[in-house]
Amino acid sequence: MNQPRVTPSVIPNLFTAMNMFCGFYSIVIASSGNIIYAAWLIFVGAIFDALDGLVARFTNSSSELGVELDSLSDVVTFGAAPSYLLYSTYFFEFGVYGIIISSIPLIAGGFRLARFNVQLIGFEKSFFIGLPIPSSALTLSSFVLAFYNNGFPENISKIIIPMIIILSYLMVSNIRYETFPKLTWKGIKEKPLNIVFVIAAFVLLIFAYTKGLFFIFVFMILFGIFRHIYKMIASKKEE
Numbered sequence: 001m002n003q004p005r006v007t008p009s010v011i012p013n014l015f016t017a018m019n020m021f022c023g024f025y026s027i028v029i030a031s032s033g034n035i036i037y038a039a040w041l042i043f044v045g046a047i048f049d050a051l052d053g054l055v056a057r058f059t060n061s062s063s064e065l066g067v068e069l070d071s072l073s074d075v076v077t078f079g080a081a082p083s084y085l086l087y088s089t090y091f092f093e094f095g096v097y098g099i100i101i102s103s104i105p106l107i108a109g110g111f112r113l114a115r116f117n118v119q120l121i122g123f124e125k126s127f128f129i130g131l132p133i134p135s136s137a138l139t140l141s142s143f144v145l146a147f148y149n150n151g152f153p154e155n156i157s158k159i160i161i162p163m164i165i166i167l168s169y170l171m172v173s174n175i176r177y178e179t180f181p182k183l184t185w186k187g188i189k190e191k192p193l194n195i196v197f198v199i200a201a202f203v204l205l206i207f208a209y210t211k212g213l214f215f216i217f218v219f220m221i222l223f224g225i226f227r228h229i230y231k232m233i234a235s236k237k238e239e
Contacts, residue, residue: 011055012051012055013066015049016048016070016073019052020073022077022081023041023077024076024081026041026077035144039145039148042081043141046137049077049134053070067117071116075110077137078134079109079110079133079137082105082136082140086164087099087102089148090152090157101164102164105137105167108167108171109136109171112171112172113133115129115130116128116129128176130173131167131171131221133171135220136167136168136170138217139163139214139217140163142210142213142216143163145210146211146213175228176224176228177224
């Protein structure tokens, strides 16, 4: 009898599966009212998402199956889970309209992942076209962690819909967002500003905790937008 062959790709795929589980579990506990735990679970899913790519590179086991599985997991953890988190904390008050609006990050994220898979050449990438779906999800989750306390303050709740629309648009836009540098001397030399940003982010996180976490993601998103505008202006001047 032939024994099933265990390949190195099993290991990163297990991390991907744990990412998917975190997204599912986040939805389950958000539905029972454990909002803060549900938001943190999306962050735990992001850790597994980062680890699966790291392990795949370390074991040289990147594959098309892994890419597809990763995208399916991301739809759950970074699409469905944050959309449900928004619905259960705010949009449930608005009936059908609330369901439609809170689903926008999920739908935009699904389109973003589909485009990424179609355009992917090889497994290494130095930048993303459009805001990565984990960045959008972590921005929304950190927003909940920073401002939710059995509801949002009135002045804060006014920015929820604009924030959703902007993040969803950025995911399907053509704005470039760079990947984080690899933890090697070469990677640090290629992207020194990213290392400075990471250090500054940790300092802000220590002093401001969850609000700091939210503003870190806001800064990262705005930096990508301003860099895109600067490059557009520079290219027009050259022409």
